[in-house]
Amino acid sequence: MKPIYLDNNATTAVAPEVAEAIQPYYHELYGNPSSMHLFGGQLHRRIEEARAKVAALIGAEPEEIIFTSCGTESDNTAIMSAVESYPHKRHVISTRVEHPAVLSFVRHLARKGYRLSLVPVDAMGRFDMDFFMKSLDENTAVVSVMHANNETGVILPIEEIGAILRERNILFHTDAVQTTGKIPINVKGLPVDMLSLSGHKLHAPKGIGALYVKKGTRFYPYIIGGHQEHGRRAGTENVASIIALGVACELAQGNLKIEAVHVARLRDKLENALLEKCPDPRINGDTSRRLPNTSNISFEYVEGEAILLRIDEFGICASSGSACTSGSLEPSHVLRAMGIPFTAIHGSIRFSLSRYTTEEEIDKVIEIVPPIIKELRTLSPYGKERIIKCS
Amino acid sequence: MWEYTKKVKDLFLHPKNVGEVENPDAVGEVGSISCGDALKLSLKIDKETGKIIDAKFQTFGCASAIASSSALTELIKGKTLDEAQKITNQEIADYLGGLPKEKMHCSVMGQEALEAAIADYKGEAPKPAAEAHERIVCKCFDVSEEKIRRVTMENHLTTVEEITNFTKAGGGCGTCIPDIEAMLRDIWALKEVPKPKEPKKLTNLQKIALIQDVLEREIRPRLQEDGGDLELLDVEGSKVIIAMRAMCVSCPMGGVTVQSIEQKLRELVSEDIVVEAR
Numbered sequence: 001m002k003p004i005y006l007d008n009n010a011t012t013a014v015a016p017e018v019a020e021a022i023q024p025y026y027h028e029l030y031g032n033p034s035s036m037h038l039f040g041g042q043l044h045r046r047i048e049e050a051r052a053k054v055a056a057l058i059g060a061e062p063e064e065i066i067f068t069s070c071g072t073e074s075d076n077t078a079i080m081s082a083v084e085s086y087p088h089k090r091h092v093i094s095t096r097v098e099h100p101a102v103l104s105f106v107r108h109l110a111r112k113g114y115r116l117s118l119v120p121v122d123a124m125g126r127f128d129m130d131f132f133m134k135s136l137d138e139n140t141a142v143v144s145v146m147h148a149n150n151e152t153g154v155i156l157p158i159e160e161i162g163a164i165l166r167e168r169n170i171l172f173h174t175d176a177v178q179t180t181g182k183i184p185i186n187v188k189g190l191p192v193d194m195l196s197l198s199g200h201k202l203h204a205p206k207g208i209g210a211l212y213v214k215k216g217t218r219f220y221p222y223i224i225g226g227h228q229e230h231g232r233r234a235g236t237e238n239v240a241s242i243i244a245l246g247v248a249c250e251l252a253q254g255n256l257k258i259e260a261v262h263v264a265r266l267r268d269k270l271e272n273a274l275l276e277k278c279p280d281p282r283i284n285g286d287t288s289r290r291l292p293n294t295s296n297i298s299f300e301y302v303e304g305e306a307i308l309l310r311i312d313e314f315g316i317c318a319s320s321g322s323a324c325t326s327g328s329l330e331p332s333h334v335l336r337a338m339g340i341p342f343t344a345i346h347g348s349i350r351f352s353l354s355r356y357t358t359e360e361e362i363d364k365v366i367e368i369v370p371p372i373i374k375e376l377r378t379l380s381p382y383g384k385e386r387i388i389k390c391s
Numbered sequence: 392m393w394e395y396t397k398k399v400k401d402l403f404l405h406p407k408n409v410g411e412v413e414n415p416d417a418v419g420e421v422g423s424i425s426c427g428d429a430l431k432l433s434l435k436i437d438k439e440t441g442k443i444i445d446a447k448f449q450t451f452g453c454a455s456a457i458a459s460s461s462a463l464t465e466l467i468k469g470k471t472l473d474e475a476q477k478i479t480n481q482e483i484a485d486y487l488g489g490l491p492k493e494k495m496h497c498s499v500m501g502q503e504a505l506e507a508a509i510a511d512y513k514g515e516a517p518k519p520a521a522e523a524h525e526r527i528v529c530k531c532f533d534v535s536e537e538k539i540r541r542v543t544m545e546n547h548l549t550t551v552e553e554i555t556n557f558t559k560a561g562g563g564c565g566t567c568i569p570d571i572e573a574m575l576r577d578i579w580a581l582k583e584v585p586k587p588k589e590p591k592k593l594t595n596l597q598k599i600a601l602i603q604d605v606l607e608r609e610i611r612p613r614l615q616e617d618g619g620d621l622e623l624l625d626v627e628g629s630k631v632i633i634a635m636r637a638m639c640v641s642c643p644m645g646g647v648t649v650q651s652i653e654q655k656l657r658e659l660v661s662e663d664i665v666v667e668a669r
Contacts, residue, residue, distance in 0.1 A: 303427065305393075305453035306403070313404065322453070323427045330563060331427065342425035346451075379409055379457060381431040381449035382424055 001315040004361045009150050009178060009294060009352035010319060015203040021247045025240035033237050043239050050246025054210050057249040058195065059186035066211045066232050067242050071177040071198030072101035074211040077222035078173040078194040079105055082142030085218035089141035091115040096337035097125065102144050102175055124286035125154035125338050132161065140170050147176040151321060151334040151350055152285030153294025162191030177201055181252030182259050182291050193217045199241065204248035208241035258355045264292035266362045267353050271295045277370040282344055284335060293353040298344035302376040307349055310372045316365055321348040395454060396488035403454040408464035410447045419508030422500055426532050428452030430460050432504040436512060441471045455494040462486045463501035472509055478502065479545060495557045499542055528570050531563025539571065543578055598660065599626050605659045610652055614639055629663040631656060
């Protein structure tokens with residue numbers, strides 16, 4: 001059974017063009033780009049070509065791109081670089097809805113003695129600008145705010161935040177792992193100093209990421225060793241994956257319109273159909289400022305893991321903010337930060353589409369999901385009075 | 392992704408005994424929707440024989456909660472109340488071919504629902520933990536001290552992690568973890584668990600080497616982070632004589648530091664160590 005993969009915010013399929021492009025780099029072109037001989041040395045140029053493609057997708061200069069091993073490394077590097085570069089500043093600002101790659105890291109800094117302000121969000125997942133303004137002071141070393149949230153798809157106002165920080169000369173990092181390749185990004189008009197992206201969220205393989213560091217930004221490496229990446233990120237280059245990221249970024253640029261039109265249309269079709277067919281649904285997050293591919297829906301009175309495993313029987317892949325799926329007993333920190341009632345968090349399902357999602361797949365999901373919700377509600381002691389309404 | 396057994400998957404996908412028994416003789420409800428799982432068990436009981444003729448359930452929860460509830464109803468049907476009362480959460484888990492350890496609380500929930508139903512049948516009003524004046528240890532998941540003690544003893548739990556897996560206690564904000572640790576010590580002291588073997592007696596040379604090692608690796612780097620330092624002056628039997636250096640000399644927290652050094656050395660070298668700062 002071919003899966004109906006609606007979990008693209010977790011990871012994506014490697015694009016066929018990408019898979020093909022990297023083939024030679026395992027068996028034939030396996031040299032080390034740092035070598036003096038042509039066999040290895042020629043790869044240096046290919047890496048620079050890939051760098052230019054990554055830079056082009058976000059409107060950066062090639063020398064502003066550092067290749068890393070993943071989004072998490074990019075996030076960690078950016079924040080660590082900021083605090084190392086301004087050792088007298090002991091205050092860090094982030095948000096309550098960050099990905100753990102940022103949130104756990106800034107909490108780690110807090111344990112090391114940094115003062116940490118986490119900006120809250122409202123019930124729609126919108127950034128609390130007042131709180132943010134009040135948190136700022138001359139001691140703030142860095143602000144890290146995600147471009148869009150991975151669970152709800154809500155886009156945060158990084159232009160506005162960046163403009164404020166520019167005025168005050170405070171470093172600004174954004175985790176753009178979920179937005180790169182999904183919506184246009186142009187750092188030329190965007191007041192950010194550092195931006196993290198990840199390959200496997202945009203149809204490149206896992207294990208490759210990049211960090212944009214604006215020219216003139218103080219930088220301190222996180223991984224220290226050889227001279228690679230001009231000493232900004234040591235370690236022999238992951239050549240095949242760097243090439244892959246280049247190709248994936250080039251493809252993404254050509255497909256931005258598909259994301260905005262085709263993917264958004266299918267997402268809306270799915271969302272509207274589920275809202276109509278299942279009673280008591282709720283959309284989590286501000287639908288007016290949201291990624292085109294993401295829908296986070298709560299089906300109250302049923303539990304997310306049960307939904308996921310039932311739809312898994314039909315090959316449908318999605319994810320949930322429920323506690324049972326997290327491995328811990330705590331449900332999604334993002335939905336809790338939004339003040340979504342626990343009843344709704346436990347029944348939250350995230351569908352995240354990609355440009356490879358088809359109309360047939362969405363139709364099938366629309367057919368399969370509502371009866372499953374209905375059946376699980378008959379199992380639930382809280383669902384009884386709702387069953388009648390379920391079509 | 393959880394590793395569920397075939398039996399768990401079967402009972403989750405095709406649960407048996409779903410719903411409510413008509414005119415039930417006993418109903419047991421446990422859990423709450425905000426905690427993430429809840430179970431309502433209803434029973435039909437033959438008044439003469441005391442046998443459970445029918446049992447049905449409704450569950451809000453994950454796959455293993457649904458499967459555990461269904462397993463419970465299968466296990467108790469046809470049994471007398473006295474027989475059913477003896478069923479442990481482990482038996483529910485065994486019936487399912489085992490549960491992932493993080494999901495053991497689902498089997499505990501099944502057993503508790505049964506207890507609640509039996510109490511209901513006997514006319515004992517169900518008592519929410521808070522009203523029964525039980526001490527709530529875990530406020531996130533509303534778990535009482537009594538429940539933690541009972542589940543810990545019944546399942547021979549020895550770590551906080553296990554207790555969290557079985558009762559959820561400690562799995563939220565985590566502030567009750569020290570409390571649970573204290574209970575664990577208390578419970579197993581009661582049961583006289585044999586103490587681990589006495590550590591080998593160290594020679595004087597070994598002891599001094601070990602003390603030096605602990606100071607170098609564990610203690611001095613931490614002090615140096617804050618601009619402090621110390622020097623080992625001498626070791627007389629179990630007395631370790633040190634001198635504070637650099638920032639530690641003037642540090643008002645000096646007393647606390649000496650205490651924590653002593654604690655570390657007791658933990659890693661020998662329990663009778665006394666640290667004296669000069």
